[in-house]
Amino acid sequence: MIDKITEIFCLIDDFCKEIDLVEEGHILKEKVAQKQRNRQFKMSDSEVITILVFFHLHHFRNLKHFYINYVQVHMKSEFPQTVSYNRFVELQQKAFLPMCVFLQTSCLGRCTGISFIDSTPIIACHIKREKQHKVFQGYATKGQCSMGWFYGFKLHLVINDRGEIIDFLITQGNIDDREPLKNKNFHEKLFGKLFGDRGYISQNLFEEMFIDGIHLITKIRKNMKNSLMHTQDRILLRKRAVIESVNDELKNICQIEHTRHRSVNNFLSNLISGLIAYQFLPKKPSINTEVIDEHRITKNA
DSSP, X not given: OHHHHHHHHHHHHHHHHHHHHHHHHHOXXXXXXXXXXXXXXXXXXXXXXXXHHHXXXXXXXXXXXXXXXXXHHHOTTTOSSOOOHHHHHHXXXXXXXXXXXXXXXXXXXXXXXXXXXXXXXXXXXXXXXXTTOOTTTTTOEEEEETTEEEEEEEEEEEXXXXXXXXXXXXXXXXXXXXXXXXXXXXXXXXXXXXXXXGGGOOHHHHHHHHHTTEEEEEOOXXXXXXXXXXXXXXXXXXXXXXXXHHHHHHHHTSXXXXXXXXXXXXXXXXXXXXXXXXXXXXXXXXXXXXXXXXXXXXXXX
8 A cells, every 4th residue: 555655646746846847937926025935835735635645545434534543643654744634624725726637637538439428416415404504505506316306516427438537527416417518628538439328318419419529329218219229339338337336436435425524625625636546446347348349240240
């Protein structure tokens, strides 16, 4: 585990150094008569991000307990200059922007021509306490999914056949699953075939995405007429459950969902660091496309 955290820290630290070099060349400094203090922070952004990512990989449920009772006790050699937990929370907000850029540039996978899309609820609190909840007041909304009503947000994910996250989007809980696909910025990285559930059925959306080079494939509803589908597409549509496994790992291993947030910034930091941690998992849910190709060739023969 020590080798793993060293590898993660080196990747993040190299990225943060490049970010600092870019910022130095673009930030305008005001000329002032008095001298300004340029004191360095006790913990760097790379150390803060590494701790947040390592928290999601270490199966802890509480960040405060993990930081005080594990990092400050058992990881003194890796992080010799730790700060108080309250100060760490402040540094966490400072490191949020580099963490988002690191996720977008270094952690997301590439489209292989076979993609899967789905949305999963991120619950802010129990549905019965929605009117008493104040942390996400004005942000979270009441929505409905296959598991029933919830109060919170929706995380829209697009993955490839290797289980790597290609792109993601966080929306309010009452947003329709098809809305993110109407924005070309969300699916500009995609090409080939995109498999989704019945919630993505839309003739207009299908035609718009087909023009952009994306073939949207979904199951049909009971009141719809059956249409011919290629055997390979039918087999891949059955494998759509792989994205459900990705959602399960994000929630139960990377801990992107809990109801103990005290601010919107901490919620976003927890979500982004959880998505980064998922990319460092040793094994991700995936499908074997070679077996599908062999099945297609055997059937045609």
